[in-house]
Amino acid sequence: MLSAFARVFKSPDLRKKLLFTLGLIIIYRLGSHVPIPGVSYQNVQTCVDSASDSGGLLGLVNLFSGGALLQITVFALGILPYITASIILQLLTVVIPRLDALKKEGASGQAKITQYTRYLTVALAVLQGTGLVATARSGSLFPNCSVASDIVPNDSILTTAVMVLTVTAGTACVMWMGELITDRGIGNGMSMLIFISIASTLPGALWTVKQEGKIADGWLAFLSVILIGFVMVALVVFVEQAQRRVPVQYAKRVIGRKSYGGTATYIPLKINQAGVVPVIFASSILYVPALIAQFADPTAPWAVWITQNLVKGDHPYYVAAYFLLTVFFAFFYVAITFNPDEVADNIKQAGGFIPGIRAGRPTAGYLRYVLNRLTWPGSLYLGLIALVPTVAFASYGGANQLTGTSILIIVSVGLETVKQINSQIEQQSYEGFLR
Structure with a gap:
């Protein structure tokens, strides 16, 4: 194992790819801790500390975002909208002849399908971001927290639009970083970001087991x-x-x-x-x-x-x-x-x-x-x-x-x-x- 790592750093090309991937991962983790405008950071932290398990799709999104969903940060939605869009396009390829023809065209057709996936990702991010903001404003994001209804103090239309726009832009930025890792880094970028998001939550979860077992x-x-x-x-x-x-x-x-x-x-x-x-x-x-x-x-x-x-x-x-x-x-x-x-x-x-x-x-x-x-x-x-x-x-x-x-x-x-x-x-x- 050590010899393999030594061989990676001895190669200039591999070393450059590895450092580039690590740099984007650091940016991704920093963005997962930057709260979006219009959110009371103090109330969010109070609710997160007292939050219980989030099941279903909400728990899945929180898992794929590395805990950024419940923190309501810039990268709150993570890469899940892109995954959902990719799965939808893959399913529609069987149903829509036009997409099936593009799939058979090779690299040019795949590039067109990738472009459609990006558009669908942004649309899903708008929908999911609107749902996240609405859930946070209603207090349903933390049903057992006493200050859950005060997470978004200002419920004006402008504030809501800025929050949704910020979350959508964060998802587009995560998608862009994932594609950069795939092109210039090591491994599949989307899978790598999911890996980092999940792995970042494991130490805290294990320590919570020790404290609250x-x-x-x-x-x-x-x-x-x-x-x-x-x-x-x-x-x-x-x-x-x-x-x-x-x-x-x-x-x-x-x-x-x-x-x-x-x-x-x-x-x-x-x-x-x-x-x-x-x-x-x-x-x-x-x-x-x-x-x-x-x-x-x-x-x-x-x-x-x-x-x-x-x-x-x-x-x-x-x-x-x-x-x-x-x-x-x-x-x-x-x-x-x-x-x-x-x-x-x-x-x-x-x-x-x-x-x-x-x-x-x-x-x-x-x-x-x-x-x-x-x-x-x-x-x-x-x-x-x-x-x-x-x-x-x-x-x-x-x-x-x-x-x-x-x-x-x-x-x-x-x-x-x-x-x-x-x-x-x-x-x-x-x-x-x-x-």
């Missing part, structure tokens, strides 16, 4: 949570690295005096083909009933039932609904992102075939069969990894940030970043050998 010895709770976290990290690494390699053989062709093909390769199908997207979908869907109940009559029977059963993360109904939705969206997302018919056609056009399987429709059927067999354990794994830590940590007070989603994202992004660094180190070694 529900079991007698705080240090015992602290060490127990760390042990559970290591077990979950090992499980995530094992599953994220696991893949089914479907062999593909290409026929040998002779054109003129040269021969082409005759090689063997494989199609890597991961067990968790959907990544963390199903968890985000499930959290978003479960937040809708809670959001409707929040603005409805609190004494209505259906609103009371939703508040009692579909808001707390450790309630059996919430756990069951979360698990089932995660499994469903895992199958749904894999079905729209991996097209066996298209893959089978590409293999056939390149003169390839899967040994023992005829080219064309039988190949597509075989790929669909293998993918379904892999998605079942992958979806169950996602459901368990999203719920087991949450339920397990419910017995330890203050472990609200130590969710399965955070562990999954941290490990996945860490593995991908290490792979990219290693590939660039090997590339530098080959270039030196050739020189």
Whole structure:
């Protein structure tokens, strides 16, 4: 490990990329602590100190923003509007022929889709920023805080517009920094910012476990949570690295005096083909009933039932609904992102075939069969990894940030970043050998 770090800093190109990434990360973390205009910073800190767990989509946004949401800072929304916009565009690609045609055009089409994603990100940031400001003004952001209604002292239209504009500009700035890291830094910029946001909340969450643990010895709770976290990290690494390699053989062709093909390769199908997207979908869907109940009559029977059963993360109904939705969206997302018919056609056009399987429709059927067999354990794994830590940590007070989603994202992004660094180190070694 130390030798790898030494090799990174010995390479001028890698050292420049690493320092550039670290610089943008520092700016991102500083912006996460700058409050927006029109907010009473003292009242916000009072409510944050007495705040309990924020479940649903609100907790997810707070997690992805590194705690900046509840602080109501410039980067309060974080990168989640961009993630949502990317997922929406990816889903619309299956429905809208124009987007599907752009996707097949290559780099130029992808650039156009990226531009649409930026526009949609800004629109979603305006909507979510308006909701955040309205929630903060009504006092619903901190329902158990006595000064929650005084967080925004001035409720004029101009102040509200400035607050929404500031939050939207912060989201656009975060999106720009993420793209800069992708182009000039190390790793995927958006994933890196999410990684930093989640990782920044872990030390405070672990220390809160030690101070407010529900079991007698705080240090015992602290060490127990760390042990559970290591077990979950090992499980995530094992599953994220696991893949089914479907062999593909290409026929040998002779054109003129040269021969082409005759090689063997494989199609890597991961067990968790959907990544963390199903968890985000499930959290978003479960937040809708809670959001409707929040603005409805609190004494209505259906609103009371939703508040009692579909808001707390450790309630059996919430756990069951979360698990089932995660499994469903895992199958749904894999079905729209991996097209066996298209893959089978590409293999056939390149003169390839899967040994023992005829080219064309039988190949597509075989790929669909293998993918379904892999998605079942992958979806169950996602459901368990999203719920087991949450339920397990419910017995330890203050472990609200130590969710399965955070562990999954941290490990996945860490593995991908290490792979990219290693590939660039090997590339530098080959270039030196050739020189």
